[in-house]
Amino acid sequence: MEKKSSNSGEWEKMKKEINELMTEGRDYAHQLKSQLESSSSPETREHLAKKILESYHKSLTIMNYSGELDQVSPYSYSGGSPKSDDSDQEPRVVKSSKKSMPRWTQKVSITPGFGIDRTLDDGFSWRKYGQKDILGAKFPRGYYRCTYRKSQGCEATKQVQRSDENPMLFEISYRGIHSCSQAANVGSTIPVQNLGPNQTQEHENLEIVKESLDIGHHNYNHEAHLHQSFPYPLSSTPNLESDNAYMLQLRDQNIDLFGSRSYSDLGTNVNYDFMASRDVGSASHSTSNSPSNVRLESPYESFDPNHPFEGFGRFYS
DNA sequence: ATCATTTGACCCAG
């Protein structure tokens, strides 16, 4: 299998990223191990566990995507039903430079009260630059680009589209690889400590969801509580279950990851679309800067208990 | 004042 020559650049970059991510994950794991031995605060441990998970998640994303470059295998897995998934309605047409960027889709379902943050928060900071009504779709599509596009020339973008059927399902399609410093440092969602230059990240995370959720204007009838707009408790709240649960989850995922299932925590469904080729200008930096999250409380805590999400029962284990 | 989001206009590929 030969890959396009133009892919090699991407490949090298991804390789490097994966390497960094895995190394980082290992380091965090080590830290966590020692933290466990010495009775440290549960927050610290949780934090570490989260970082590890993020590292894994990211590297897997990259790996899976890069796999598409090598071999054309429609990598797709769902967190619940292994049914026809490959049939994504995505234009797999590549042509111009811009559209030839690597692209893959991730289906994310949020669950009230659980790991939404991690599901929607991919660890990168995004800035919204547009929103469009899409033909046939109830909800508009949000367009985001890397916050550091200007400063670092990072061309990564993503689109967030809420599912018609399931308002809690989001289809997030990514385009391009991050070339910004974020790429080198995955663990961006830090519960405590605020070291980042700007704390845009937590905003982004929230906004993304908020927007996407808030855009029911299309089929808004007087019937529903207009102001409701799905105030899920999302955010990058580190409000994870407990250390133990989290650790178990972590272990579970590890198994899955290297087993056959892979990341299937919250119904996260990743759909990788191959094709790509277009070197992303700058090489990846390796700044030690860490965008952080200072979110400790969720502004969307006040969601309606009236409307249960039973219809979406399949999300969380 | 700065930076992010909103939103209609604009661009362009199909």
Added chain:
DNA sequence: CTGGGTCAAATGAT
């Protein structure tokens, strides 16, 4: 021409 993606001025938030 149409629809999807992006731009950029206005607006909003901090």
